[in-house]
Amino acid sequence: MVHEAAIRTELEGLRARLPEVTGALAATADGLLLAENAPGLQAEGFAALTAAALGVGLRLTGTAGQRSFRELMIRGETGCIALYPVGREAVLAVLAGPRTNIGRLHLEARRSCARVADLLDVVLAAPEGGGMP
Secondary structure, X not given: OOOXXXXXXXXXXXXXXXXXXXXXXXXXXXXXXXXXXXXXXXXXXXXXXXXXXXXXXXXXXXXXXXXXXXXXXXXXOOEEXXXXXXXXXXXXXEEEOOOOOHHHHHHHHHHHHHHHHHHHOOOOOOOOOOOOO
């Protein structure tokens, strides 16, 4: 089983590599919180919302024939929220400020996704009947 502390350590590392990141959390695809490093955020509710957004992202990319879902970016007045799939089993949500270098955010967040996937034993390559569309 997954160790919450190991995932939290990865989220802390992501925040350390990108000071513009104000929070990060990992949740299962069905909305259960795995770990968080997001001060002031109602993590359980946010985890459920990220799972719903993951489902929408997967369906949109599949319906549009875009092959695989890579990220969902939501920009607000004071920053952004980026969601990344961790296989089909989980989602990584990253909150960042308005001056964030989005290219670097994507690079570092995808690295964190790979590490979280390893911790979850998620197969990122599409196995028979699974994986990303």
